[in-house]
Amino acid sequence: MRVYVPVTSSILQRLAEQGVLGPAPITAFAVTPGLREWYVDDDLEELEYAASSEAARACLRLLSADDEASRRRIVIAADIAEDRVEVRDELDRGVVAVQVPISLSDCASIHADDDDAEEAVDTAVRNIDAADLGDPEAEFLVDEADGFELSWYATQELSLVLEDMS
Template identity: 65%
Template sequence: MRVYLPATTTVLARLSSTGVLGPAPLTAFAVTPGLREYYIDDDIEELEYVAANEAARAALRLIATDPSAAPRRIVVAADVPDPSVEVRDDLDRGVVRIAVEVPLGWCASVHADDADAAATVAVAARRIDAADLGDTEAEELVDDAEGFELSWYATQEIDDLLANAG
């Protein structure tokens, strides 16, 4: 199953040095029955885009708790064997739990904010909890960050991405 794992520069650096995302279990996002039902869309690319955006929003929460992370939303797309993935639409649409560490070899690509998004992402990360609780002003700040498209990187480009992430 293709999954989208929220990450930070800290998490990405650990993936680069150890060759795995972990420890398990990991929370990720995917095209689940709940996501399909909510969006009533058969276009798999559109649904994967939604799942990746949910992971990018979750990356804001990770940035907020990691003072050493650069203010860049990062999403790792990986193909995880189905038996290792548990659909958790009961938590939220598109949520999955991965029961194993994810080796770099399963990772298909990395998606990350460009430098021009950093200031907006930093503000959004500080306000993500308030946005989740319904604060309208905070929601607008998070929406501003979500207005930036994530750039695509091959897994071979992780070290270059980290070197330029600041």
């Protein structure tokens, strides 16, 4: 099953050093029944993009707790055995709990903001809580960050991604 794991540059650095994300359970996003129902589209590619977008938004919450991290959203796409993934749609659409550590060899790709998104992401990080509580102005500021597309990187480019963020 393809899962999309929101991470910060600090977490990505640990993946580079240790070769594994963990400990489990790891919150991620995937094409779940709740996401399918909300998105109302049968195109798997579109559904996976929606799951990845949910993970990118979750990065904002992680960044609000990580002052050391680069102000960029990062999502890791990983392939995990379906029996190791627990669907948690009751928490939010597309949420899953990966019940095992995720090794670098499980990772299919890395998706990250370019440096031109940093200001919008920083603003979104400062406003994510208010947006979650329904503040329309804060939601607008968070949506500004969502307007930046994440760039795609092969896992072999992990060190380059980290270097670009330092």
